[in-house]
Amino acid sequence: MVIKWRFLSKVLVLLMVISSCSMPHEEVSVVDNNAMVCDLKLRVGIDGFQHRASRAIVPIAQLCRHIDIGIYNRQGTLIRVCHQQADEKDFGKLSFRLKKGEYSLRVVGHNGREAVDLDDFNRIAFHGVMTDSYLYAGEISLQGSSVVQVRLVRCVACVQFVVKDKVPASVTQFRFTYSGGSTSYDLMKQSGSRSSTLVALFDVADSARRDSSVYAFYAIPLKRQRTLDVLVEALNHKGMVVKKLYRPAVSIQPNVITRFSGCFFATAF
Numbered sequence: 211m212v213i214k215w216r217f218l219s220k221v222l223v224l225l226m227v228i229s230s231c232s233m234p235h236e237e238v239s240v241v242d243n244n245a246m247v248c249d250l251k252l253r254v255g256i257d258g259f260q261h262r263a264s265r266a267i268v269p270i271a272q273l274c275r276h277i278d279i280g281i282y283n284r285q286g287t288l289i290r291v292c293h294q295q296a297d298e299k300d301f302g303k304l305s306f307r308l309k310k311g312e313y314s315l316r317v318v319g320h321n322g323r324e325a326v327d328l329d330d331f332n333r334i335a336f337h338g339v340m341t342d343s344y345l346y347a348g349e350i351s352l353q354g355s356s357v358v359q360v361r362l363v364r365c366v367a368c369v370q371f372v373v374k375d376k377v378p379a380s381v382t383q384f385r386f387t388y389s390g391g392s393t394s395y396d397l398m399k400q401s402g403s404r405s406s407t408l409v410a411l412f413d414v415a416d417s418a419r420r421d422s423s424v425y426a427f428y429a430i431p432l433k434r435q436r437t438l439d440v441l442v443e444a445l446n447h448k449g450m451v452v453k454k455l456y457r458p459a460v461s462i463q464p465n466v467i468t469r470f471s472g473c474f475f476a477t478a479f
Contacts, residue, residue, distance in 0.1 A: 254302040254360045256319065274320055282316070322341045323338055323339075344364050346361065366431075369388075372472075374471055374474075382445060382447045388407070389438065389439050390429070393406050439456075
């Protein structure tokens with residue numbers, strides 16, 4: 211009986227194995243997430259046509275100290291932001307890992323101390339004193355690992371105030387208060403978004419007491435208004451105004467330097 215029971219047990223086990231092998235089973239497909247992710251490398255430079263007759267790219271480090279980058283999805287939502295400073299290794303070279311798809315890219319090069327605000331898809335807002343600034347806005351269809359050359363274009367106007375005579379020892383700073391330009395760029399209008407009153411403050415260098423000196427300030431021109439109303443004030447070490455000059459309707463254009471000059475202390479401009 212023991213032998214028969216052992217024999218029957220082996221037969222039952224064998225039948226169970228055969229039965230389990232013959233049962234239908236569901237196939238599970240595994241998605242390779244790595245196949246959906248791409249490496250995006252950006253190489254940031256400044257379009258050379260702004261500085262000479264060639265189309266060469268000027269290295270970003272020659273003109274800017276900071277880079278701010280925003281990457282947006284198809285709905286215009288900011289999904290990635292990056293800030294880079296000139297003292298970092300490989301300044302102007304950035305890498306991202308993104309899923310395949312359509313993206314919008316905003317890249318800003320500038321010399322301000324604060325990062326620009328990239329939260330709004332159609333508006334780039336600068337903070338602090340306006341500086342020489344450059345911009346790129348474009349679309350990317352990322353279907354595989356790519357290297358993209360980003361060419362920034364200057365988005366500001368520059369005004370240079372040239373003091374031809376020597377600055378007296380009593381004057382330690384120049385303050386420029388100007389209105390009619392903007393600190394934010396509207397990508398839809400491709401111009402400044404709203405008029406602002408800006409202030410730029412400069413210390414007087416020792417060389418300005420021996421020769422002429424130049425003071426440059428910046429603004430984003432508006433679409434229809436292309437002038438600045440400028441108040442120039444010479445300050446002493448206590449911050450008191452020694453002399454001032456008001457110059458209305460100073461003409462400005464994007465990527466253009468407007469210069470006005472004269473002997474500020476000897477005679478009126």
